[in-house]
Amino acid sequence: xxxxxxxxxxxxxxxxxxxxxxxxxxxxxxxxxxxxxxxxxxxxxxxxxxxxxxxxxxxxxxxxxxxxxxxxxxxxxxxxxxxxxxxxxxxxxxxxxxxxxxxxxxxxxxxxxxxxxxxxxxxxxxxxxxxxxxxxxxxxxxxxxxxxxxxxxxxxxxxxxxxxxxxxxxxxxxxxxxxxxxxxxxxxxxxxxxxxxxxxxxxxxxxxxxxxxxxxxxxxxxxxxxxxxxxxxxxxxxxxxxxxxxxxxxxxxxxxxxxxxxxxxxxxxxxxxxxxxxxx
Amino acid sequence: xxxxxxxxxxxxxxxxxxxxxxxxxxxxxxxxxxxxxxxxxxxxxxxxxxxxxxxxxxxxxxxxxxxxxxxxxxxxxxxxxxxxxxxxxxxxxxxxxxxxxxxxxxxxxxxxxxxxxxxxxxxxxxxxxxxxxxxxxxxxxxxxxxxxxxxxxxxxxxxxxxxxxxxxxxxxxxxxxxxxxxxxxxxxxxxxxxxxxxxxxxxxxxxxxxxxxxxxxxxxxxxxxxxxxxxxxxxxxxxxxxxxxxxxxxxxxxxxxxxxxxxxxxxxxxxxxxxxxxxx
Amino acid sequence: xxxxxxxxxxxxxxxxxxxxxxxxxxxxxxxxxxxxxxxxxxxxxxxxxxxxxxxxxxxxxxxxxxxxxxxxxxxxxxxxxxxxxxxxxxxxxxxxxxxxxxxxxxxxxxxxxxxxxxxxxxxxxxxxxxxxxxxxxxxxxxxxxxxxxxxxxxxxxxxxxxxxxxxxxxxxxxxxxxxxxxxxxxxxxxxxxxxxxxxxxxxxxxxxxxxxxxxxxxxxxxxxxxxxxxxxxxxxxxxxxxxxxxxxxxxxxxxxxxxxxxxxxxxxxxxxxxxxxxxx
Numbered sequence: 037x038x039x040x041x042x043x044x045x046x047x048x049x050x051x052x053x054x055x056x057x058x059x060x061x062x063x064x065x066x067x068x069x070x071x072x073x074x075x076x077x078x079x080x081x082x083x084x085x086x087x088x089x090x091x092x093x094x095x096x097x098x099x100x101x102x103x104x105x106x107x108x109x110x111x112x113x114x115x116x117x118x119x120x121x122x123x124x125x126x127x128x129x130x131x132x133x134x135x136x137x138x139x140x141x142x143x144x145x146x147x148x149x150x151x152x153x154x155x156x157x158x159x160x161x162x163x164x165x166x167x168x169x170x171x172x173x174x175x176x177x178x179x180x181x182x183x184x185x186x187x188x189x190x191x192x193x194x195x196x197x198x199x200x201x202x203x204x205x206x207x208x209x210x211x212x213x214x215x216x217x218x219x220x221x222x223x224x225x226x227x228x229x230x231x232x233x234x235x236x237x238x239x240x241x242x243x244x245x246x247x248x249x250x251x252x253x254x255x256x257x258x259x260x261x262x263x264x265x266x267x268x269x270x271x272x273x274x275x276x277x278x279x280x281x282x283x284x285x286x287x288x289x290x291x292x293x294x295x296x297x298x299x300x301x302x303x304x305x306x307x308x309x310x311x312x313x314x315x316x
Numbered sequence: 317x318x319x320x321x322x323x324x325x326x327x328x329x330x331x332x333x334x335x336x337x338x339x340x341x342x343x344x345x346x347x348x349x350x351x352x353x354x355x356x357x358x359x360x361x362x363x364x365x366x367x368x369x370x371x372x373x374x375x376x377x378x379x380x381x382x383x384x385x386x387x388x389x390x391x392x393x394x395x396x397x398x399x400x401x402x403x404x405x406x407x408x409x410x411x412x413x414x415x416x417x418x419x420x421x422x423x424x425x426x427x428x429x430x431x432x433x434x435x436x437x438x439x440x441x442x443x444x445x446x447x448x449x450x451x452x453x454x455x456x457x458x459x460x461x462x463x464x465x466x467x468x469x470x471x472x473x474x475x476x477x478x479x480x481x482x483x484x485x486x487x488x489x490x491x492x493x494x495x496x497x498x499x500x501x502x503x504x505x506x507x508x509x510x511x512x513x514x515x516x517x518x519x520x521x522x523x524x525x526x527x528x529x530x531x532x533x534x535x536x537x538x539x540x541x542x543x544x545x546x547x548x549x550x551x552x553x554x555x556x557x558x559x560x561x562x563x564x565x566x567x568x569x570x571x572x573x574x575x576x577x578x579x580x581x582x583x584x585x586x587x588x589x590x591x592x593x594x595x596x
Numbered sequence: 597x598x599x600x601x602x603x604x605x606x607x608x609x610x611x612x613x614x615x616x617x618x619x620x621x622x623x624x625x626x627x628x629x630x631x632x633x634x635x636x637x638x639x640x641x642x643x644x645x646x647x648x649x650x651x652x653x654x655x656x657x658x659x660x661x662x663x664x665x666x667x668x669x670x671x672x673x674x675x676x677x678x679x680x681x682x683x684x685x686x687x688x689x690x691x692x693x694x695x696x697x698x699x700x701x702x703x704x705x706x707x708x709x710x711x712x713x714x715x716x717x718x719x720x721x722x723x724x725x726x727x728x729x730x731x732x733x734x735x736x737x738x739x740x741x742x743x744x745x746x747x748x749x750x751x752x753x754x755x756x757x758x759x760x761x762x763x764x765x766x767x768x769x770x771x772x773x774x775x776x777x778x779x780x781x782x783x784x785x786x787x788x789x790x791x792x793x794x795x796x797x798x799x800x801x802x803x804x805x806x807x808x809x810x811x812x813x814x815x816x817x818x819x820x821x822x823x824x825x826x827x828x829x830x831x832x833x834x835x836x837x838x839x840x841x842x843x844x845x846x847x848x849x850x851x852x853x854x855x856x857x858x859x860x861x862x863x864x865x866x867x868x869x870x871x872x873x874x875x876x
Contacts, residue, residue: 124661244650295575298571363640379714
């Protein structure tokens with residue numbers, strides 16, 4: 037089945053670890069393809085998410101009602117499902133959207149916001165994960181641990197470190213045949229065989245609501261543009277955190293930082309990204 | 317019936333083509349009247365839309381539930397119905413809001429986001445259009461063609477040019493007795509007898525989500541302040557695109573451009589608008 | 597009952613009037629405690645509200661569905677219920693959230709946006725108020741008068757002055773045993789025995805959508821950090837209006853003002869606040 041991620045197929049060799057040049061090429065691919073990314077997402081940050089995708093060169097579409105979600109997912113280039121603000125109607129759209137994406141071989145990203153802390157969305161996330169793996173599962177350490185069977189966090193705050201979640205993330209990646217990306221001061225991205233740390237970033241990323249949610253959408257855009265979902269998760273993390281560094285260097289607080297972040301996402305060239313990204 | 321638009325009445329002479337001075341006077345009228353504009357709109361960009369209206373001097377109110385939509389529409393000065401993010405509850409509010417606006421002789425604007433690309437909202441848009449014409453139908457070329465019977469676009473992206481849609485827009489304007497405004501690099505505004513092109517603008521308008529949606533709300537504000545709906549559509553387009561030119565001239569990317577656009581909408585004087593607007 | 601506000605207990609002495617030093621200490625307490633503030637709020641301005649709380653040092657969580665609202669309210673530090681955009685599902689979440697907050701002795705804030713102007717939300721606000729008083733009832737003069745039995749405003753615009761509403765606010769404060777905060781050019785905050793005026797602010801606060809809604813969330817953050825709800829309402833009003841003064845002094849319009857306001861909320865020190873706040 038074409039929708040199965042590469043890492044789940046034992047007959048295929050594991051791709052190499054991404055290099056800065058791979059990350060730069062992935063950004064170039066996003067700019068060239070301009071993928072249509074359908075977002076079923078936290079409605080609080082949907083505007084921010086759409087503006088992030090537009091700044092990068094992707095094409096966002098927030099279509100999250102059950103009458104149309106599958107219709108768009110069957111033609112979109114990537115799909116984000118984020119559980120930040122679940123409602124009866126938008127949750128009813130998620131399953132059909134994921135099924136349509138899988139049927140079309142289109143990568144989708146799951147962002148289980150506050151999984152472990154709130155029971156309904158935890159069940160929804162487990163159900164979506166069980167029905168078929170996303171290309172990328174993205175969350176903070178608490179959320180990833182919660183879906184792996186550990187205890188969850190307090191609301192949307194991460195109370196565990198990404199390092200503590202890395203082993204659990206790897207187990208989840210192996211069980212589901214997915215890439216797991218754990219956000220934090222250092223971002224950890226794993227699949228069944230590989231671990232990449234992205235050490236770029238800035239503390240102000242935690243003072244702007246929705247940066248993590250927009251990162252999930254960015255991963256869907258990169259997953260639509262490159263074949264290796266681990267590279268997609270790493271490159272998406274890289275471009276957001278590298279842009280954050282330059283944005284923070286010339287602004288005075290979280291308001292102006294958020295504005296500059298959009299500017300710097302748009303201005304970030306593949307060359308700049310390759311020069312600045314810090315992989316470990 | 318007072319709610320019938322002027323263009324549908326064959327006994328009334330067609331108003332003259334709008335001049336830059338007419339456009340300036342329309343902006344002055346919006347500032348003086350400070351119209352209450354009810355928005356039933358794309359919830360992703362509702363904050364941006366409200367801030368756009370506030371910057372211009374209008375008073376926004378997002379009331380889009382079926383228990384209250386008609387109650388407000390009966391006293392609002394203008395009503396926007398935008399199909400960007402339809403849900404069962406908000407769609408149920410649209411018909412009653414439009415009926416109340418029509419009953420009160422209040423102009424309303426229809427923005428059929430992604431009509432033609434997604435089936436449910438296309439049906440909803442056709443139904444609203446059939447129940448009684450809006451003062452202004454606003455969309456990109458694909459959406460206008462879709463409602464005229466042509467094929468639609470890919471999500472919210474326009475895949476047809478405004479020039480290609482102009483003939484179709486005119487036919488739609490004549491059939492429904494409405495003004496049709498087609499967004500694009502050059503904006504085309506038509507009624508049964510007139511065509512006005514607004515050639516101002518900047519490519520960054522397509523890198524900020526919701527500019528088109530906010531333009532629909534701006535048209536509702538202008539339609540509340542002046543009698544000629546074609547002038548309202550032209551003047552709304554003019555103030556947004558002229559402000560975009562000055563905003564782009566002093567900013568470095570889509571984030572700071574969006575912020576400057578709000579500043580420049582607030583700062584735009586009737587004199588500045590008359591001097592800069594380019595009508596053809 | 598621990599959830600009863602102090603002002604309703606006739607055996608407890610009335611706290612003293614807040615001083616600038618008290619206001620400064622309250623800000624320090626918010627920064628230290630970083631309260632988790634659950635927002636059931638106007639979805640149009642939820643992002644702005646969350647960014648305001650993050651800028652101040654609080655932790656926002658928008659959880660407004662009926663399956664999870666009480667679950668979070670039972671562990672949150674403060675809860676905001678704002679009626680700006682009521683829907684069937686979000687209104688169904690409000691009663692359980694308030695009941696859980698009351699059961700946990702957690703302060704909650706009611707912001708009855710457009711009460712008096714629209715009938716459904718007026719009924720909802722009256723019902724929430726009758727079920728048990730919030731720590732703080734926040735609104736403009738029209739909304740406060742409407743809940744006191746007077747007539748309401750036009751949409752979300754205030755058509756009465758805070759001065760005219762002060763007597764009514766005091767009567768409401770006494771009847772319900774709550775603090776009532778009335779926004780306007782001069783903000784009036786009353787409980788059964790005290791009246792404090794905050795005279796800081798700037799007209800551009802009315803040109804950015806959601807500033808009042810975010811102020812309600814800010815009050816919930818302060819109510820979570822200090823014991824006296826009148827001090828909480830005064831300190832929240834002070835920090836927003838003092839930051840507005842510095843933000844307006846260095847910006848050119850409502851777009852850049854809103855960005856600077858977030859920066860200045862983050863940068864505002866207790867010392868700066870004590871030096872600039874104007875209480876009367």
